[in-house]
Amino acid sequence: MIFEDLPTTPTSEELIDKAFSRAARAGRAKGGLEAQQSMLQTASSIISDNLENVVTAWPDFAYEDEVHPFYYELADAILTSSSVSAPQSSGIDGETAGVDALRQSLSEVMWASRKAREIHDEYQPRLRKTDVDTARKHRKQAFARLADVVEQVDDELLFINEARNALRDLPEIDPEEPTIVVAGYPNVGKSSFVNDVTNARGETASYPFTTKGIGLGHLERDHIRYQLVDTPGLLDRPPEERNEIETQAVSAIEHLGDCMLVLLDPTGECGYPLESQLELRDAVADQFGDLPVLTVANKVDRRDVWTDDDHDLDADYEMSVETGENVETVLEAAIEAIDYEPTLPFES
Known part of the structure; x- marks a missing residue:
């Protein structure tokens, strides 16, 4: 069944803690400018990769070869009938959250993944040819922006995980079998x-x-x-x-x-x-x-x-x-x- 292997979706707090704690360990292993560069690289990669993985773990509802119409309609009905509420940012009535709300939330999370990469690309050059104190200041600014991006999709992450919980344990009916x-x-x-x-x-x-x-x-x-x-x-x-x-x-x-x-x-x-x-x-x-x-x-x-x-x-x-x-x-x-x-x- 296409939903059974969906992984747990982290909360924004869990993802930020994971990224920054690993970045701190990466920084302690090195020194000077290299430490600041390593911290930014580690934090941005963890955030970007984890957010992208949240999205790619789901099948693409836009294509019938990935989601059979039976499962599309079924997922839509289940998400609409369950206690799962769509994020307010989606503009969709929380009581009628369905596949459209899920697709929109996944799109927002993919935006956040790309944004994390953009922040890395913007700040990493600033850490190469400057003094350590200035580099540390730029790295902290980058961290603050990374955290802000992740927090912006907190509701979406919660909704995606609730949708995953509502769908992953469905008993299997194979739409390809006669x-x-x-x-x-x-x-x-x-x-x-x-x-x-x-x-x-x-x-x-x-x-x-x-x-x-x-x-x-x-x-x-x-x-x-x-x-x-x-x-x-x-x-x-x-x-x-x-x-x-x-x-x-x-x-x-x-x-x-x-x-x-x-x-x-x-x-x-x-x-x-x-x-x-x-x-x-x-x-x-x-x-x-x-x-x-x-x-x-x-x-x-x-x-x-x-x-x-x-x-x-x-x-x-x-x-x-x-x-x-x-x-x-x-x-x-x-x-x-x-x-x-x-x-x-x-x-x-």
Whole structure:
């Protein structure tokens, strides 16, 4: 996952202390003008390099080859929904801090890195052909300016570290793997289906915009790894009932899915009438556009209490997760709908 290896971002105070303490040690190892030059070189390099490393540790959100649209939308939703607040200097409402605020903060930190180099280049010549006292005076002026530059991006550094903490421990969902998204109202058998056909065993991916966690499972067919995703709290109710963050999270899932299974409970025992379930199916199908959507009626073992006498069930498949009837047929139909062909090394 692209965010898991992000390093801790230092605070401005930590970075200044690190730079100046190492500069002091460098100065003690030498004498005269050389000591002042070494101190400035050490301090400016540590500040510039560390600030640059903060920025380059992050992927470039401007390029899809570095950040898949799924992760872009996901990061934006998470940063917007979390307690992370954008710096006031960004001009972005702290309650709506997202990827734009993060990119702006990273840009400010890169500015500070370049500024530290400029200060070094400005003052280093002054330390070469003068007396030690004057050189020390110039070096102290340079240190004061370096500290001021770092302090100017203190809020940005704090925000970047908070963003890193919000994103780095996300459970991994691989947007490059062929993916079956399972939708439908609660209690229609979605999680049971995912667990039954994969090795999920109740595995959930915890995200801040879901109350139960996204169900996640994997399986292999013909040496191809597929992932199944169940999204409670997102695709188990009509779009008009989702809040802004949940809507954005669904937008991320649009970039993830290769096939959609919408499960129905024709018995109505899930607590939702079949008519409402079919309306949800239609809304999901409309939102996901060209994505193959298969309608699956579950609980065929309870057909005696199905309510399809008064409704057009219009299901592509019928199955029972409870007894296993037609479960494999449904899975194979989803895999066939994806029609995934891996790229071979000599084709890339």
